[in-house]
Amino acid sequence: MHRSKHSKIHLILLGIVVVVFIWSAIMPATYLDWIAEVSPAIVILSIVIATYNKFRFTTLSYCIIALLSILTFIGGHYTYSEVPLFNWIKEEFDLSRNNYDRFGHFLKGLSAIVIRELLLAFTTLTKGAWLSGITISIVLAIAALYEIIEWLSTKISKGGKTSKDFLGMQGDRWDAQWDMSLAFVGAVLTLIIFSKIHDNLFKKKNDL
Structure with a gap:
């Protein structure tokens, strides 16, 4: 019964992701940039769907996969430097860039x-520092x-508009360092906040 309930939630998440994907594919800023942005998410989603019956993540993980996919589809539709909400935030707070x-x-x-x-699931690691x-x-x-x-894309296309949109530096030469640092901070905070919740969900999933 619990597995069936979780399966329904997973199906709802997939439905939401598919709807956003279809929306993002309708008249994006440029189709080349859209393809470049959404391709990694499509590959990951395809693998997750194809292996669903063999390996199931916790619902928390599926929620995260869905959220990150949706963020990618939104960025692909508008380009990351032109997402309307963050353009409004940029203008409202007099920021130097769109921070989407x-x-x-x-x-x-x-x-x-x-x-x-x-x-x-697939290594001998257990919860802890390692x-x-x-x-x-x-x-x-x-x-x-x-x-x-992203850097290679600018070299291959010789700095064309699509590669610049994909790179999304907005004039900041430290953009790559900022992006990696923010991913690091996000990962640390995620583990601090969600590790115990994840442990409980992972245990319950394995007990089903």
Whole structure:
């Protein structure tokens, strides 16, 4: 019964993600930038869906995957430097840039829970300092890899408009460092806030 209840929640999350994905694909700022932005989320979602019957995450992890996918689809639709709400915040508080990308990289720290769950499920690691340290290291590695991909995109396209939108630096030469630092802070805070909740959910999932 509990498994059925959780399955319904997972289906609802998938439905929400699909609706946002369809919306994001309708007249985005540019289709090339949209493809570049949403492709990683599509790959991850495809893997999660394909392996659903073989391995199920906790509902907390699925909520995080759904949230991060939605954030990516929104960024892909508008480009990260032109998301309307954050343009309004920029103008209202006289900020120097649209901070949607910074907000997104900070929230990517939530992926620490998903990575933590994979480590608990497929390695001999148990909860403690080593698990937290390796989880944070993987989050940082993924953040760094993403920045390298963004940098390579500008080299391959020789600095075209699409690559600049994808890079989203907005004139800040330290943008990559900011993004990685925010992902690190987000991961640390995520583990501090959610680790105990995740442990309980992970135990209950395995008891089903």
